[in-house]
Amino acid sequence: MSPAFVRFRSVLYRPWLLATIAALACAALLLSASLGLIMHQVQQTEIEQMNARGERFLERLEQIFGQLRESVDELDEQTVRGCGPQMLAVLQQVGFDNRFVYDAAYSDGIEHCSSRPSEQNADALRAPDIKGPTYSYWLNTSTQPDDNLAALRLARGSFTVSTSRGHLTDVVDLAPGGSLLVVLDKGTRAIPVLGPVQAWPPSADWPPPAQQPLVVTHDSLIYRMFTKSPDYQLVLISPRTSVLPKMNQALWALFPASLLLSWCVGWIVLQQIRERRSMSAELQGALRRGELKVLYQPIFDLNSRRCVGAEALVRWRRPDGTLTSPDLFIPMAENTGQIREITDFVLQQLLEQLGQLLRANPHLYISVNLAACDVMVPRIGRVVARLLDQYRVAAHQIAFEVTERGLIDVVVARDNLQALRDVGHQVLIDDFGTGYCSLAYLQTLPVDCLKIDKAFIDALGHDAASSGVAPHIIRMAHALQLRVIAEGIEFEAQALLLSSEGVNYGQGWLFAHPLNARQFSELVTRGRRMIGRRMDDEA
Structure with a gap:
């Protein structure tokens, strides 16, 4: 990145400057539209x-x-x-x-x-x-x-x-x-x-x-x-x-209204930038202070009800005990590039906490979510290879979940995902059906499993317009010889229906809430179904 571009970006990344630019752009747009409407x-x-x-x-x-x-x-x-x-x-x-x-x-x-x-x-x-x-x-x-x-x-x-x-x-x-x-x-x-x-x-x-x-x-x-x-x-x-002498008095009111609205837009942009920058700084401090925690959402075999793995989830608990929703800090971390540090933290934590459990249970695996920035570059392969060597865990026990929206460039993503599969990692498509991944693209991607989004699971058995999406995804996955995991199962009737449709794996609060490392280890070692406490009850 050239020094001139770095200086330019640093100049732009100032709240007041960006807010002023937004306000001026909004004022110009609104005033132009008002003048055009008046004329x-x-x-x-x-x-x-x-x-x-x-x-x-x-x-x-x-x-x-x-x-x-x-x-x-x-x-x-x-x-x-x-x-x-x-x-x-x-x-x-x-x-x-x-x-x-x-x-x-x-x-x-x-x-x-x-x-x-x-x-x-x-x-x-x-x-x-x-x-x-x-x-x-x-x-x-x-x-x-x-x-x-x-x-x-x-x-x-x-x-x-x-x-x-x-x-x-x-x-x-x-x-x-x-x-x-x-x-x-x-x-x-x-x-x-x-x-x-x-x-x-x-x-x-x-x-x-x-x-x-x-x-x-x-x-x-x-x-x-x-x-x-x-x-x-x-x-x-x-x-x-x-035109000017004929301008209607009511239309003239659009001009001060446009200026007022542009000022409001500038103020909102300023507040948003300050909030995002403040949260970005807080997230950086949270990583240093250990406020981020890794929880594990167990994945079960729908027939035997035996735990076969888990999805690693990251949660941010503030010092005052309040939880910050991942829907807030994960998108912000993706925009600022901090998501790479969070992904490395999750990999480090899960291998440190569950390394012994994984070595003792070769059939068990943990899946980690990959952001688009890591799907498009080969960096994550080097990071996980070093950690697996350090904790002596097999590559097939660490899976990577990518969303359809993360496949920005399918050709580049295909090469990087194939490199992960070549060393033994599983690749899962998360929230399938909510993005824009077509069947033609799916056939060319190195994928082992599809995860059906909770929204389609909730629609099962109802007259909702999306009630037929889940069965369609299941049939398509079977045709491509892919495994299927159903997310967000909350009722026994859903589990039975999915099992009858040929879905072998599921996760959701019917089986267990997100668990900390100790609870997840107990669930696996005792070999029994466990309904854990809610994630916001975890320390």
Whole structure:
């Protein structure tokens, strides 16, 4: 390991630094997510508002165009001509009867009169924007922000009717900088009815192939209003505004909430690191002070009920008498590398305590759990060879248990496990069925025995979904000519059922609790079944 990497790891392995990094990373992630959520929400709201505005404009425009056509048709059909009092009365009556008719006018090239005498008729001086066989249209007659000015004019024969800007915007007003356009000449030209002139076409790939009403571009929202007339289409354009002014107050609350949550994450990381470092230091001291104890969970032949071996278990009893669960300190020891020292301690203790018993009972064996770090390197073989030579114990009396989760690299694990088997050690797969070891891998591994996890034993005889797992594992083991050990047997019915399924060995509180070396020796030498005291009653 390079000195630079060692220095880098030492810098990182500081509680406050790691907590700060975790808090900053969490804050960045949460703030980014909050900002993305805010922008998405604002954009969705903007699009929904534009859809609603476009639908209301379209509905109003259809009403206006329909009423203007009906009004000008009515005027053209009546027989009064000229600008006499009768004509003025007719024009005023049309304006009175039709809500959207702002002004009605008559012009025959000589005379001109209007229901609003003060209204100018500047559009009469220019050609209509749309010239149809029946109607002529003048668009954008007023872009001033005054509701009392004509904005759209329709003519038939000598009569014209117009609607005001107020009639177009009383349902919904244009957004600032927005425009209502009439698109002519097959989409090549656009004239604003309301609002300023807009660049047309709005994008290089206009028109879009899809027929959806709303088109969203980088800087504008474009709502297309499809009409029945082939001469023109209507388009509502609204510029996209800045996101920040529209941010909802509730969404803004995500920012302080994100900061608060990131602070909590940093504090939790700090506490976890301190606790793990404190436990790591305590575990190191516990090894020196002899606080770790090795207990032995006997393994029995299910038919003869004779003890054939045991699994070595390590327990940590504090000076105040409390027990620290292996579920806490074993994973921590694996992460810190202290598990190697614990494994060596277990091997040393069991051979020191049970060496004489093992020499006197060649059929007896003790199994030791191996962590993933020892499965992946050949170190443990050298350690156990030295201890076996020292205590004159046969290699076949020390077995090694590995979990499926410990087989990180199956090829490397296979070579190291085979090296242990070559000198006489048994290899057991512990907690089989809870990991990811497939049948194909299992066939290639140098294994002597499978141990079925307690969870599957508990499911036997019940309607649980996993009740059929244990029989399946048993059949698979028999097919591969492997022995089977059932863990966690607590009831006689379980033992009988497993025995009927062809399981020869079992361990659990039905037979004995974990025992200290003296109790285990008595159990073996007396050759009888013994129900030991609980492990937390042991000194």
